[in-house]
Structures are given as structure tokens and as C-alpha cells.
Amino acid sequence: MANVKNQHYVPRFYLKSFVDDRGYLNVVRRNPIELGKVFRTKPEGVCSKNYLYEVKKRVPRDEDRFIEQGVIEAKLGKVEDQLADAYHSLLEYLDRWVLPEGEECGDLYLKLVILISSFIVRNPKWLDDVRANADVHAADLERNRFLSDDDVVAMDLNGCSGELGALVELAYLDTALFQYYEGTPLCSLIEMLLGMDCCFHKAIIGANFITASFPVYVAWEDESDTNPSAAYFPLSPNYAVVFRRKSRDDSFMSVGRLDDAQVNNLNRMLMNGNCVWDSLIARDRTCLESLAKEYLPGGR
Known part of the structure; x- marks a missing residue:
């Protein structure tokens, strides 16, 4: 397996839709209390972490720090190829x-619904929870002497x-990132979105x-609701899906136009609605700088 150090949690094929005429993204990062200054970078320089999908060995040997190094990154690459074709066709x-x-x-x-769901399960904060759950399960197995001689x-x-x-961690990551059977994170997210009406704008x-390192906004009418009332995803600088x-028994899909005020809403x-993203991303620098002035620290 290739040793890919810089591993993206937002695929580059998606980020490339937001580049300017020179192939750069306009980006602003968030620290705990405010936004930084807008800067320009290639898609390779944002929404990635070193060895994000690798599993560290508990007993590292020499330079061999990871177990099954590259296997998850390679599998994600094959999935991305399929989703990228569908995304561009749409x-x-x-x-x-x-x-x-x-x-x-x-x-x-x-495939669009799978893509949006994958943005959620691939986010580093989501994966931190997956890894924490794996550690708890592994400790339980060791305590109960799960392994025979x-x-x-x-x-x-x-x-x-x-x-x-x-x-155990490798198995948990595989389940979270790739498995679609009942009860898995991907399956639950896909079923939720497929059960909603859809409008392309x-x-x-x-x-x-604009988009973000976590480019999904989800809204609930009531905190006690199991499923959200709405979800939003920017497809490109020109298109978005809500x-x-x-509102009816059969599935409903439509297309519509939004004016400048509606787009900015x-x-x-997306900017103020959650505390998961660490970067906002846009094709247009002026648009991003204007929005950044309205940033509300904290999110939800």
C-alpha cells in the first residue's frame, strides 16, 4: 500500500469545484474565539490530516507504526472515484x-446521498468518537479474556x-466508513436523507x-425529534441541495432559483449553525470576507 501521509476528509474532487480561475480556494480558519484572515490555497492544503485513517499499533516495531497501513485510504479512493462520477454528472x-x-x-x-453521508462519517471529530468507542470495546474484550490461547x-x-x-479500532473504522447494513452510521444517515423531500437550488x-470542512447543516424543529426537519449541503458555488x-407520502424532488439574499442566508x-467545521471555503474572496464579518462565535 502507498504511504499517503496527507489524508483528506473532504474529497479533493469536491473541493476543486470551489477553486477560482487560477485553481485556488479562498479559506478562513476558525480558532476557539474568532475567525482568522482569508488566505488562498490549493485543494491539497485544506480539509486533511496526517495519517487520519491509519490505525496506530499499540506495540510499534521499528518504523512500522501502523497496522494495515494504507488499506482504508485505498478503499476510500475507490469509493470516491464512483461518487465523483455521479457528482459531476449531477x-x-x-x-x-x-x-x-x-x-x-x-x-x-x-450516490449524492451517500456522498453527503460520507462527509459526516469521515469528519475527524466523528472518527474521534469511533476510536473512543473502539478503545472501550477492546478494553472490555481484554478484561473478559476474549482471546483464547x-x-x-x-x-x-x-x-x-x-x-x-x-x-478492534480497524474493524470499527471499517464499519463506520464503508458498511451499509442496518444500524451502521452510513445506513442510518442514508435512510434519513432518502426519507426526506429534496430541492436543488x-x-x-x-x-x-460557500462550503466548509464540515459542509452539512442540519436543523431540528424540536430537540426531542429523532430525525431533523431539514438538511442543507452546498454542491458547488452555483448549486446547493436542501x-x-x-410533505407527502411519495418522494418529491424539485429545482428552483435563489436570489442573493437567499443564498447568503x-x-x-452553514457558517453559524454548527461547531464542527474548522475552515470555511469559497471561490469568491469578497463573498467570504463579507460573510466572515457576520460570524457568531460558538455555533451550536
Whole structure:
């Protein structure tokens, strides 16, 4: 497996949709109390962490710090290739101001929902929780002597002596990032979004959607509700998608236009609506600088 150090939690194919004419993104980072200054960077320089998807060995040997190094990054790359094709096809349809029909519509829509769900489960803060849960489970297994003597011998022979915790973490990450059976994070998120109405929006000329290192805004009408009432995702500087609680029994999909004020309202919701993102990203520097002046520290 290739040793990829800089591992993205927001895919570069998505970030590239927000670059300016010279291939740069305009970015502003958030610290605990305020936003920094807007700077320009290539997609490679944002929304990534060193060895994000690698699992550290509990008993590192020489320079071999990780177990199954590169396996998750490689698997994510294959998934991204499929989702990128669907993402670009959807944008091409929206450029023509139409939606696909029949099976193609269902396929592109499902892959869009998978893409949005993957932005959530790949976020470092989400993965921190996954790893914490894995550590608790591994400790329980060790305390209850889960491994037999034969298991211990087999792990020794495979170079995994003392690596129960690492193996459990690897299994947890695989489940969180790739598995779709009932009860997994991806399956739950996908079912939630598929159960909502959907509207694609196009910004009028001169208006721009921004995005973020966590580019999903979710709203609840009541804190006691299991599922949200709405979710928002910027597709590109020109397009966005809004999911809302169903208003009818059958599925409902539509397209519409938003003026400058409506686009900026969605930008503000993304900026001020959660405390998960650490970077705001835009094609247009002036747009980002103007929005940053309205930043409300803390989020929700």
C-alpha cells in the first residue's frame, strides 16, 4: 500500500469545484474565539490530516507504526472515484436546468446521498468518537479474556502480538466508513436523507454558495425529534441541495432559483449553525470576507 501521509476528509474532487480561475480556494480558519484572515490555497492544503485513517499499533516495531497501513485510504479512493462520477454528472444536469430520469435519476440521487453521508462519517471529530468507542470495546474484550490461547498464538504468528486494540479500532473504522447494513452510521444517515423531500437550488448570477470542512447543516424543529426537519449541503458555488421533512407520502424532488439574499442566508446557516467545521471555503474572496464579518462565535 502507498504511504499517503496527507489524508483528506473532504474529497479533493469536491473541493476543486470551489477553486477560482487560477485553481485556488479562498479559506478562513476558525480558532476557539474568532475567525482568522482569508488566505488562498490549493485543494491539497485544506480539509486533511496526517495519517487520519491509519490505525496506530499499540506495540510499534521499528518504523512500522501502523497496522494495515494504507488499506482504508485505498478503499476510500475507490469509493470516491464512483461518487465523483455521479457528482459531476449531477452538476452537468443542473447546468442544463434538468434532472435525470428513470433509473439514472435514482442512481445519481442515491450516490449524492451517500456522498453527503460520507462527509459526516469521515469528519475527524466523528472518527474521534469511533476510536473512543473502539478503545472501550477492546478494553472490555481484554478484561473478559476474549482471546483464547490459540488466538494469542495466531496473532503472534501474524505479527499482531498485543494488537487487539488496534484490530478492534480497524474493524470499527471499517464499519463506520464503508458498511451499509442496518444500524451502521452510513445506513442510518442514508435512510434519513432518502426519507426526506429534496430541492436543488441554483444561485443567481453574482451570488455564490460557500462550503466548509464540515459542509452539512442540519436543523431540528424540536430537540426531542429523532430525525431533523431539514438538511442543507452546498454542491458547488452555483448549486446547493436542501432536504426537508416529507410533505407527502411519495418522494418529491424539485429545482428552483435563489436570489442573493437567499443564498447568503444558507451561507450564514452553514457558517453559524454548527461547531464542527474548522475552515470555511469559497471561490469568491469578497463573498467570504463579507460573510466572515457576520460570524457568531460558538455555533451550536
